[in-house]
Amino acid sequence: MNDVMAATGFDVARIREDFPILRQTVRGKKLVFLDSAASAQKPRPVIDAMVQAMETQYANVHRGLHWMSERTTEAYEAARDAVAGLLNARERAEIVFTGSVTGSLNLMAHSYGRGVLKPGQAVLISAMEHHSNIVPWQMLRDERGIELRVCPISDAGELDMAAFEALLADGKVGLVSITHMSNVLGTYTPAERIVALAHAHGAKVLFDGAQAVVHRKVDVQALGCDFYAFTGHKLYGPTGIGVLWGRRELLEAMPPFMGGGDMISSVTYERSTWAQVPHKFEAGTPPILEGIGLRAAVDYVQAIGYPAIAAHEAALTEHALARMSAIEGVHVIGRAQDRGGVVSFTLDRAHPHDVATLLDRQGIAVRAGHHCAEPLMHRLGLESTARASFGIYTTTEEIDVLADTLTRVREFFA
Amino acid sequence: MNDVMAATGFDVARIREDFPILRQTVRGKKLVFLDSAASAQKPRPVIDAMVQAMETQYANVHRGLHWMSERTTEAYEAARDAVAGLLNARERAEIVFTGSVTGSLNLMAHSYGRGVLKPGQAVLISAMEHHSNIVPWQMLRDERGIELRVCPISDAGELDMAAFEALLADGKVGLVSITHMSNVLGTYTPAERIVALAHAHGAKVLFDGAQAVVHRKVDVQALGCDFYAFTGHKLYGPTGIGVLWGRRELLEAMPPFMGGGDMISSVTYERSTWAQVPHKFEAGTPPILEGIGLRAAVDYVQAIGYPAIAAHEAALTEHALARMSAIEGVHVIGRAQDRGGVVSFTLDRAHPHDVATLLDRQGIAVRAGHHCAEPLMHRLGLESTARASFGIYTTTEEIDVLADTLTRVREFFA
Amino acid sequence: MSGEHESGGTMFDDLRDLYQEVILDHGRRPRHMQRLARFDATAKGDNPMCGDRVQVWVAFAPDGTIEQAGFEARGCAISIASADLMAETVVGHNKQDARALFASFREMAKTGACPDCAPALEPALERLKPLSGVHEYPSRVKCATLPWHALAAALDDVKEATSE
Amino acid sequence: MSGEHESGGTMFDDLRDLYQEVILDHGRRPRHMQRLARFDATAKGDNPMCGDRVQVWVAFAPDGTIEQAGFEARGCAISIASADLMAETVVGHNKQDARALFASFREMAKTGACPDCAPALEPALERLKPLSGVHEYPSRVKCATLPWHALAAALDDVKEATSE
Ligand SMILES: Cc1ncc(COP(=O)(O)O)c(C=O)c1O
């Protein structure tokens, strides 16, 4: 499809064979799954890893002195190594497992927000955040008097960097918590510049990488950020597991979030002491099977390689933008220079929900709604959009089917 | 094995066939898995349900307008119905999914503890709680000045009900949060009496049913309690999912815990409003695959039936107590009248860790340590115990293997 | 243009059970999409999951029957059409009948039919029938029922309704 | 009694690589399980995962070598034996050598061997060899290394160590 992909031997047909669900039909039509940004499908190795654990090697982890527990602990902790490798974390102990990226962001809002930030300080987000990176900070604001600042975006859907710097100017911002890639507009935010500016003004930086990590190599040391969060199920892994990476010294300075088994060093009624990171933040039986599945997903993605994935998805996105822009009445929402494989759009005279239903009738799965980003919708003067999003298994042909069908949908509502 | 079981057609050999892992060997020996209280093994239908979802019917839930999302939403929400049925909840909306029972208890400590209880009020736990039902309340105490009271237990490991009543007497206790079955002693607490006394003194009751729900029918309406929590992976379901049941009006009066997608009604920067229960408490992409697995587990357990399960496990426990008490130097810890399938013990001259390792060498998996119940260990004057725990697939022969091997272990350290 | 329309129509023939002409028509050109100048009850309806929002106004005749109904809404073709057909069909019914009509309609939207529906409501239900196709699209059922939730709230003197 | 012992022994023959006679012996009758009356350094070690706890005391000779070591511990046979053998083998080593010995021992406990170990430490390591069997029991490795963590903390003038 292009040079990088040829060079990397990327073969979408072969990849599709790893995803059993893609052979399904929906309403009598071949499934065209363009909703990966909501949750990605699972490849064979992820399914197999979870099944193999349940069938041959499973017990609770960490405290067991018996063989099954030791092996399961190894398998689960190998997920930490895999994720540390994925993000190029300095140490495996910097990888905290949560239930989802929403869980990671709430952990941050509680432990960093309530434990490290002080009333009078501010948290800076952007105008294109997912609710999961808005509401926890709002709750923090309302409870603790920590200001919530919102960096505006341009009409193209890019961060207004002048405003960003201005919002940092008074030095009150203690934490910048910002999306690394918008789930609505596809925009990649300029991570290195964000970090440089934030650090220059004494703020730490947390990226919501739920979308970003799916499409491109993320190297937290190269980015220079302080925290990075993502969610397993969008990276071809299972539901029920999320990740928070943080610099060790920052994690160590944070109080725990949830209390319970595994996160303690010792417990008496008077006083409990906490385990070392990352365990301090992992209360209770962790998502064991999910960790095992996530590890398989990370290995799968790494084996394909981000250069090939990024090239494939860039080609798809370019093709989609070209095809959809050519359809009369279709408006692509978001025109950022630097973008990932997510295309939001509206269609004149047709509500996005009706568009989604008509596409679904043809086996095409797209999402329609506010995409958990109501304030962004308000900013755009919209109530909802339809959104097609791409994964490693998406093909040019599928995008052609979408575009062709959209033309018909337009006619249906003409 | 006994009349109830004969009457119910309980057949442990047939049940074992549903658990592929039980055919494994460990260190060259047949696996004898006696660590189900830490986490239970998974039957075929649970594995199959999760695989089937990943292979044929998966997408993110709740907001999708397309077929895959609708079907996945149905499958996930069916788990809520199944759990509502399991607990005999009045309504499905009273079932909240979390990441584990630890997640459920932390939700309670945050939403009920910080949102409903007032400084000056108290939370009453018992002397035989799991850390997950201690630490969250401790954190609440230290942060919000809500007193933490601990009801003592007898040497047999039963709740001291006179003390319990006395601790309620001043009317300050707003919430009793107590185990329904001890994971160390096996003790079932007298739930109805606890509820009656607590309610008479104006306190609500939350049961930690992590162990209890595995062995016996739990009917929250019959118990009369206000909240009930358990964890999926101990009930033959997947990791990564927990349950909190609460009376609707109580859940409605509680503020949300985590913020994010799915738990909101509307979001603006100024103010967000919350979704109805249970969604108010379920921020972010929920444990979809785990819900699907849990539903299969609940159906599996219900199909066998609690009368048969309880009878089977009562017989096993009785047999285990008899055999182990007969071994010189073995001390069974906990002699409650009303107990479930968990037997803790110590062995003279041998540390529980060494005991566990020697048993493991023979393929026998038991747990050794403080079982996430350090304060209980202190109460018992111990640092750790070994613990054998039973599930629906445990056999009398396995208990005989344990007892015979323990005799050898004793000799080894003699 | 009509040729194009037909090709769209051909591809989506199966969808005609959902998007019947009457729905497309009422969705595009609702007759009752207006705030009533004089009204006795009003309520909002809100579907947080998809962002649909509707407000319904009702005016009663002296005999307690609904004299007029109007609405303002943002939402899809189905919700607009449903609100419009609702505003049309509830006229002449008293509160109790309007509630019964809602119950029957909800049943129809969820299952495609309403075998036990009151014969007295037959004519009104017949008019609402084009919306029964939603039952095959579970996530769209709420689009059709949201205006009715708002109406019920107005009749009950509640200010807001949510379609769960 | 010795017959019984043997039958236990037979069943657990495979375990003899872990529970060698010297370990059982030092586990049962530790020689150095005592708080030193006079000491120059002390530290605690704590394994929260299993509840093992140890305190180590060290006294130095004027030339900076370890003159005497003692400990108090609660824990399993392996941790007691390891603490006792440690207290025995570190005597005569200076801080640097004691740290090197720890590094070598840790390697041995984790992998069963220490091919790159300093030849100068050979005699001490030979004495510790019976503990190398733990490498087959990952969850028990910490039992063997915890006293060493505490020793290292004492040498570094840190008050507490945790075996992660
Ligand atoms: C009584 C009790 N409460 C709470 C827990 C914690 O369960 P989880 O680790 O699944 O949150 C357990 C099990 O470890 C338990 O036995």
Ligand SMILES: Cc1ncc(COP(=O)(O)O)c(C=O)c1O
């Ligand atoms: C940018 C972004 N942040 C956060 C989330 C929330 O992810 P989850 O629902 O897995 O917690 C999503 C996806 O829904 C997302 O796209």
